Amino acid sequence: MATPSPPARPPLFRAAQIPNLICVLRMVLVWPIVDALLTGRYALALILVAVAGLSDGLDGYLAKRFDWRSRLGGLLDPLADKLLLVSTFLTLAYTSLAPLWLAAVVVIRDVVIVSGGLIYQAVVAPVRPEPSRASKLNTAAQLFFICAVIANRGFGLPPDEVLIPSGAAVLVTSTVSGLDYVVRWSGRAIRSQR
Numbered sequence: 001m002a003t004p005s006p007p008a009r010p011p012l013f014r015a016a017q018i019p020n021l022i023c024v025l026r027m028v029l030v031w032p033i034v035d036a037l038l039t040g041r042y043a044l045a046l047i048l049v050a051v052a053g054l055s056d057g058l059d060g061y062l063a064k065r066f067d068w069r070s071r072l073g074g075l076l077d078p079l080a081d082k083l084l085l086v087s088t089f090l091t092l093a094y095t096s097l098a099p100l101w102l103a104a105v106v107v108i109r110d111v112v113i114v115s116g117g118l119i120y121q122a123v124v125a126p127v128r129p130e131p132s133r134a135s136k137l138n139t140a141a142q143l144f145f146i147c148a149v150i151a152n153r154g155f156g157l158p159p160d161e162v163l164i165p166s167g168a169a170v171l172v173t174s175t176v177s178g179l180d181y182v183v184r185w186s187g188r189a190i191r192s193q194r
Helices: 016-030 031-038 044-065 069-094 099-121 133-155 160-192
Strands: none
Touching: 016 031, 016 044, 016 069, 031 044, 031 069, 044 069, 044 133, 069 099, 069 133, 099 160, 133 160
16 A cells, blocks of 8 residues: 655745745845944945835735745835835934934824724725835835935935935925825725715
């Protein structure tokens, strides 16, 4: 009589996990970025922020291109973005490289979005994270501003004249994308009650 073979174990690693691993890498980069900014190592900070920014685009591309989307990835990606951007803006404000009010706008926007998502999840239905175009534009504006500020401090380029309009872009896109989330989720909540 033949001995039955043991059940197959799932592989420890699947290619579909790559976007999630990239998100985790982005989260791991947060402390080295903060530390580099606090210690004035602007070249290192700029490289790490650039890698983190590129990783944001890469994980999204891979998830869509190869259909490697997952619920975990849908949660990890915005979490990694918020952790990276909020931590970096707070550090830039702490080191007087960016105005405190601008960091406050970034933080308040994210607090509103996360709080709204939690309330929606608790009261209405499970949240399906889906970044809007306004949110993607906001992330790009924030990353550009961060890189411009660090490069300006470390290398004198771009000139100061670039920082003001790029900071204004962060202000506008943060406000518009935050309001966009509030309007969309409020609309969904109202429709679900009908």
